[in-house]
Amino acid sequence: xxxxxxxxxxxxxxxxxxxxPMTGFYRTGKCQVGPEDLGCHAVxxxxxxxxxxxSAAAGNDLSTPVPEYGFPGLKPGDRWxxxxxxxxxxxxxxxxxxxxxxxxxxxxxxxxxRSILEEYALLPEDS
Numbered sequence: 001x002x003x004x005x006x007x008x009x010x011x012x013x014x015x016x017x018x019x020x021p022m023t024g025f026y027r028t029g030k031c032q033v034g035p036e037d038l039g040c041h042a043v044x045x046x047x048x049x050x051x052x053x054x055s056a057a058a059g060n061d062l063s064t065p066v067p068e069y070g071f072p073g074l075k076p077g078d079r080w081x082x083x084x085x086x087x088x089x090x091x092x093x094x095x096x097x098x099x100x101x102x103x104x105x106x107x108x109x110x111x112x113x114r115s116i117l118e119e120y121a122l123l124p125e126d127s
Contacts, residue, residue, distance in 0.1 A: 006032050006042075006105040009114050017044035017103040018079035021072050031081035033107040039083040040111065044103035046122055049076045054095040055086060079103075084111035091116065098122040 008014045016029040023044075024030050025037040031044045045051065052063050052074065062080065065073035074080055079100065088111045090096045101121050108117065 006030075006107060008102050009104045009106050009108060009117055010101055011106070012102065014105055015100075015102045017081050017100060021074065021078060021080075023079065023081045025081065031103060031105045031108075033105055040085065040107055041081040042084045042105035042108035042111075043082050043087040043117075044100040045080055045082050045087065046098045046100065047074055047076055047078045047080055048095075048097045050095045051090055051097040052076065054090050054093060055082075058086065058089065060086065084108040088112050091120075096120055 006014045014030055014032065017023050017031050019029040022029055024032055025039070025041040026032055026034070031042050033040055033042050047062070055062050062074045065071060084107065087096060091112065097120070099117055099120050099122065101117060104117060
């Protein structure tokens with residue numbers, strides 16, 4: 001099944017989060033969600049060391065490469081589509097990383113408010 005054509009949390013066209021490394025549940029570079037994406041990989045994050053450590057401690061090691069799946073392993077500064085619920089868990093624990101609003105799917109709003117996402121928005125001069 002094809003990913004849904006999502007809008008971003010600002011109501012506009014969903015732009016790519018990252019193509020290097022290639023991200024998204026559907027590996028399109030966008031944080032598109034669809035019926036198969038039970039984890040709602042909707043939030044485009046700029047990863048930090050703290051977030052990566054939090055995610056690993058929560059059972060999702062994003063830093064270790066898995067060559068057999070073409071996964072390079074991620075490092076601080078990489079952009080990645082993360083599960084909206086995991087980002088919210090990181091927020092509640094004090095480890096939320098910045099988000100790219102234009103690349104974050106509106107589906108994330110089921111887990112966290114737009115105003116909270118805006119507080120963690122990557123500023124345009126930083127993108």
